[in-house]
Ligand code: NA
């Protein structure tokens with residue numbers, strides 16, 4: 001398997017664990033608040049952080065797994081060759097979008113880092129802790145998009161995603 | 166050429182901040198003879214309140230309206246308005262936000278470091294406490310109670326009084342009170358009217374323990390790119406709008422209280438003894454503030470004390 | 472003119488197979504840049520979307536239902552309901568609908584509901600001689616209860632984008648959900664009675680009933696715990712979802728002992744895949760939403776509607792037609808995310824309650840889930856039953872009519888959606 005895909009898979013696994021970890025934190029929060037009338041100041045914010053990082057880390061893996069929601073009604077009617085062309089177009093589109101978001105997402109992170117901005121919330125974490133996830137996540141997604149483009153010739157895949165809720 | 170000034174607003178145009186922004190739009194367009202075209206994006210269609218500091222600071226949009234406390238991450242000094250009972254009368258607030266006052270100048274300097282600067286201040290009124298049954302006269306009335314808050318400093322205040330602060334967004338407020346997710350509510354009194362909170366809470370305690378200010382901020386780079394003449398004209402328009410909203414605020418609050426009373430709410434004022442009881446417990450909030458803000462914060466507090 | 476250009480571009484991208492999240496996000500970003508806005512808006516929008524506390528409920532509700540699913544709860548529910556009502560006229564059909572309703576109270580997804588109950592109910596019903604098309608239609612439609620009965624992922628998304636209370640939306644779905652269940656049950660019993668094409672199931676013995684109920688009871692109790700907890704204010708939707716996930720683990724891993732370590736890992740993996748796909752669409756829609764706000768499209772649409780449709784009835788009829796047409800090819804979340812910002816301002820201007828409108832949108836989206844050519848529940852049933860799309864689609868239309876009847880009832884009696892959350 002391609003080294004990039006392996007990297008995406010690792011990031012995806014970390015992301016999945018982060019998402020599941022939110023369950024533990026928030027359950028603890030309910031118990032703390034409901035039974036001990038002592039809400040935590042960290043559970044809500046840390047689980048939010050896990051959601052942000054979890055989702056953005058896992059984007060490339062989700063692409064590799066062909067799990068992004070996609071409308072296949074029309075492309076499904078095309079001949080194979082055209083379908084592959086459509087997939088190439090979609091991958092290029094994703095790549096362009098990711099690169100722009102990565103570039104400007106980096107600016108957001110960098111500015112907070114330099115200014116030492118904090119969130120101003122109950123936990124008052126540095127703002128960059130969450131913001132760094134955007135350049136990292138979209139870098140992973142860009143890499144995976146390139147890997148998919150390279151692998152496109154040899155595969156029989158004809159869509160980038162599945163349809164589900 | 167016509168220059169666009171796009172302003173992001175969290176609330177709808179029909180809110181008093183929205184109406185005030187419309188007044189500002191008219192004043193600007195009249196004074197500049199249409200050289201500046203103001204466009205208001207209301208109801209958070211472009212940015213939510215909490216995104217405004219970053220959006221304006223980065224130049225993603227020319228201007229925006231934000232609750233002042235949204236700057237607390239960049240400029241912790243702004244939460245001086247949330248120091249318990251520090252600005253609990255209209256006169257004190259008016260003095261603090263008047264041109265040249267230390268409070269205002271220190272805050273504007275700190276905010277200016279974010280890449281955006283304050284063009285003018287919009288009054289929103291004082292924060293009050295809501296309850297079902299007994300009023301919240303003394304700190305002990307908060308003890309062991311879950312209290313809605315909307316920020317860290319207000320959370321410190323509740324903690325200092327022995328309550329449990331719980332962050333509840335504006336939209337979940339009504340149901341949080343109705344269902345008892347929290348026991349005590351906290352909001353500006355105009356929110357009681359707009360969200361019909363009298364359906365779920367029956368008592369207002371007029372604590373005015375914090376003062377809620379909104380600011381209209383403009384991107385500094387964009388501002389400096391305007392001609393001297395235009396800048397003066399916009400500043401004049403801002404001064405008119407700022408005066409107008411502050412004059413109207415007491416009227417708006419009076420109407421909100423009247424509406425609350427009409428809908429069966431009991432309105433309770435604090436006595437001097439009550440205030441003294443609060444003063445005894447809120448010192449940690451001030452200490453936290455000075456710890457977070459250092460000399461600048463101390464300077465502000467000293468200037469208010471004088 | 473601009474509106475048409477944007478629509479053509481959006482539909483072009485989507486139909487060429489660009490994933491919905493990136494089609495919305497990329498087109499929105501392009502429009503913003505053309506409008507002289509900074510590209511910073513895109514990462515800002517993505518961050519602020521994922522920063523929404525309510526959206527944490529999405530992975531958690533998915534985890535809860537996936538854990539229960541892997542623990543075989545779907546089978547247990549069906550067995551228990553069947554033990555009680557299986558011997559009624561059309562008893563298996565009734566059991567199927569009630570199982571869908573019960574599973575809907577655990578799961579926030581229609582597809583999961585249709586797939587779970589379909590897997591156990593379809594072979595059973597076909598084996599008993601029920602009309603195939605009727606069976607397929609019943610399961611495809613029954614599955615849509617998944618998003619009307621709380622928890623519901625589309626409701627979380629609607630609440631998030633419109634800043635409405637998700638608890639109110641959840642509670643608002645209960646009564647319309649009950650109406651739909653009753654209509655489905657009555658229809659199923661009448662159909663079975665008149666077609667006579669089934670072998671009645673013998674009544675289960677009391678020990679059988681007790682045994683089946685004992686296995687299903689914890690999951691039913693969990694569903695009740697979540698909804699009562701939300702109703703009573705004990706927890707927010709996000710916390711309710713977390714508690715539900717924890718309790719689902721306890722039930723399947725320790726009580727029923729039906730969840731293996733591998734099952735658990737699979738549940739986490741699948742929940743993550745779906746979560747990312749869903750939240751990215753919301754983020755993409757947020758970028759797109761900013762772009763259409765910049766081009767003042769909601770205002771233009773409102774003006775167009777105000778000029779052309781007199782009053783709320785004409786409005787809702789027109790909107791319903793548009794949503795049904797759109798629902799032929801679009802899936803649930805994209806519809807809600809694209810259409811809500813455009814329609815809600817007009818709807819509120821005409822006096823519709825935003826929570827009511829959310830429930831209405833969810834039912835319209837349910838219809839989209841079972842209309843060909845693109846209807847996710849049709850696909851699911853097609854693959855579970857190993858039949859053709861056409862067979863499933865032909866079985867679905869009576870249920871479509873019943874759903875439209877529910878929409879009409881909701882319009883005539885708005886309190887169907889508003890009484891429980893606000894007046895009870
Ligand atoms: Na559900």
Ligand code: NA
Pocket residue numbers: 798799800801838839840841842843844845846847
């Ligand atoms: Na459809």
